[in-house]
Amino acid sequence: xxKTLLSGIKPTGELHIGNYFGAxxxxxxxxxxxxxxxxxxxxxxLTSVANxxxxxxxxxxxxxxxxxxGLDPKKTTLFLQSDVPEVTELAxxxxxxxxVPYLMRAHAFKDAEAKNKEVNVGLFDYPxxxxxxxxxxxxxxxxxxxxxxxHVEIARDTAQxxxxxxxxxxxxxxxxxLDEVKTxxxxxxxxxxxxxxxxxxxxxxxxxxKKAVMSIPTxxxxxxxxxxxxxxxxxxxxxxxxxxxxxxxxxxxxSGTIGYKESKDILVxxxxxxxxxxxxxxxxxxKDPDAVLKILRDGGEVVRKEAKKxxxxxxxxxGLI
Ligand code: ADP
Ligand code: TRP
Numbered sequence: 001x002x003k004t005l006l007s008g009i010k011p012t013g014e015l016h017i018g019n020y021f022g023a024x025x026x027x028x029x030x031x032x033x034x035x036x037x038x039x040x041x042x043x044x045x046l047t048s049v050a051n052x053x054x055x056x057x058x059x060x061x062x063x064x065x066x067x068x069x070g071l072d073p074k075k076t077t078l079f080l081q082s083d084v085p086e087v088t089e090l091a092x093x094x095x096x097x098x099x100v101p102y103l104m105r106a107h108a109f110k111d112a113e114a115k116n117k118e119v120n121v122g123l124f125d126y127p128x129x130x131x132x133x134x135x136x137x138x139x140x141x142x143x144x145x146x147x148x149x150x151h152v153e154i155a156r157d158t159a160q161x162x163x164x165x166x167x168x169x170x171x172x173x174x175x176x177x178l179d180e181v182k183t184x185x186x187x188x189x190x191x192x193x194x195x196x197x198x199x200x201x202x203x204x205x206x207x208x209x210k211k212a213v214m215s216i217p218t219x220x221x222x223x224x225x226x227x228x229x230x231x232x233x234x235x236x237x238x239x240x241x242x243x244x245x246x247x248x249x250x251x252x253x254x255s256g257t258i259g260y261k262e263s264k265d266i267l268v269x270x271x272x273x274x275x276x277x278x279x280x281x282x283x284x285x286x287k288d289p290d291a292v293l294k295i296l297r298d299g300g301e302v303v304r305k306e307a308k309k310x311x312x313x314x315x316x317x318x319g320l321i
Contacts, residue, residue, distance in 0.1 A: 005034035006139035006173075008041040008081060008130075011058035012048060015065050016199030017275075018184035018192030021240055022145035026178060028070040030143060036076040037137055037303055038066065040296075043081050043088065043129060047122040063292050065202065068282035073295045081133065083300025086307040090132035091125065093318060097161050098128055107150055131155035135162075135170045136307045143176040146183050147191075166317040185236055187216045200271065203279045209271045213237070213264050223259035234263045241270050 007027060027038050042059050049055045059080060066078060081087065103109065106127050112119045134142055134155040142152050152175035159170035183191050186198030193199065200212045216233045229235040229250050238249055252258040285292065315321060
C-alpha cells in the first residue's frame with residue numbers, strides 16, 4: 001500500500017516563491033508517489049485572522065493556488081482543515097499529555113514572545129493542533145519547509161508519548177525537507193516571508209516581478225570585476241530557478257564578464273517564464289469558484305471518514321465512553 005503524505009498551509013496571505021520552492025512544489029512532485037492529503041489550515045489561521053470574510057476569501061484563494069501549481073484532485077485529496085472538526089478534539093486530548101514548558105520551547109511561541117507580541121492560547125497551542133492534523137490520518141511523511149521541522153518533531157514526540165501512556169495507536173511520522181532548497185532568501189537577503197514584505201509573489205504580474213528583482217541589493221562591484229556568485233542575492237534566485245545556463249552564468253560571475261544589471265535583466269525574463277504560465281492557469285481556475293469549493297468538500301468527506309475511525313479508537317483508549 002502507498003504511504004500517506006500529509007501537509008497543510010495557512011491561508012494567511014498571498015503565496016510567495018519561498019512557499020513554493022520550500023514546501024508546495026514537493027506536494028506536486030510527490031502526488032504520484034504517495035497517497036497525498038493536502039489541506040488549508042484555516043483553524044491555524046484563526047490565531048492571526050479575526051475576520052470571517054477575509055478568512056473565507058484567503059482559504060478559497062489558496063485552494064485555487066494549489067490547483068494552479070499543479071495539484072491534481074484526482075491524485076491529491078485537497079480539503080479544508082475545518083471540514084474535519086475531529087482534529088480539534090484530538091488536539092484537546094493531546095493537550096492533556098503535553099506540558100507547558102515543553103510548548104514554551106516552540107519557535108512560533110518564542111518568536112512572538114521575543115517580539116513582545118500578544119500570545120493567544122491558540123498560538124501557544126499551535127504545535128499540538130498541528131500534531132493532531134498529522135497523526136489523525138496515520139500520516140507517514142510530512143513535507144514542510146525547514147522552519148516547520150520543529151513542529152513535526154513535536155508531532156513525533158506527541159505520538160510516542162500517547163503510545164507509551166495509552167498503548168500503540170499513532171504512527172510516528174517523518175518530515176521531508178528538500179536539502180537543496182531549505183530556506184529561500186527574500187529580496188532583502190533575509191528569509192523570504194509574508195511578514196517581511198520581501199517576497200516575489202507566486203502569481204506576480206510581469207511588472208511586480210521586475211520591481212522585486214530590481215530591488216535586490218547588490219554590492220558596488222563594476223561589470224569587469226570578478227564576483228563571488230555564492231555571495232550574490234541575484235545569483236541565489238538564478239540558482240533557485242535552476243536551468244542549464246547556470247554554469248555559464250557562474251563562469252561569467254567569476255571571470256568578471258557580467259554586471260549586476262545584466263544578471264537582473266536575465267533573472268526578470270527567467271522569472272516571467274516561470275511564473276507566467278502558472279498565473280494564466282490561476283486566472284482560469286478563478287473563473288469557477290464553485291468547482292473549487294466542490295473539490296474541497298469532496299476531499300473533506302474522504303479524509304473525515306479516516307479521522308472519525310481514528311477518533312473512535314482514541315476515545316476508547318483514553319476512556320471517553
Ligand atoms: P511565511 O513565512 O511567508 O508567513 P508560512 O509560515 O505561511 O510563510 O509558510 C508556509 C510554508 O512555506 C511552510 O511550509 C514554510 O516552511 C514554507 N516557507 C515559507 N517561507 C519559506 C522560505 N523563505 N523558504 C523556504 N520555505 C518557506
Ligand atoms: N504550520 C504550517 C505552516 O505554517 C501549517 C500546518 C498546519 C501544517 N498543520 C500542519 C503543515 C500539518 C504540515 C502538517 O505552514
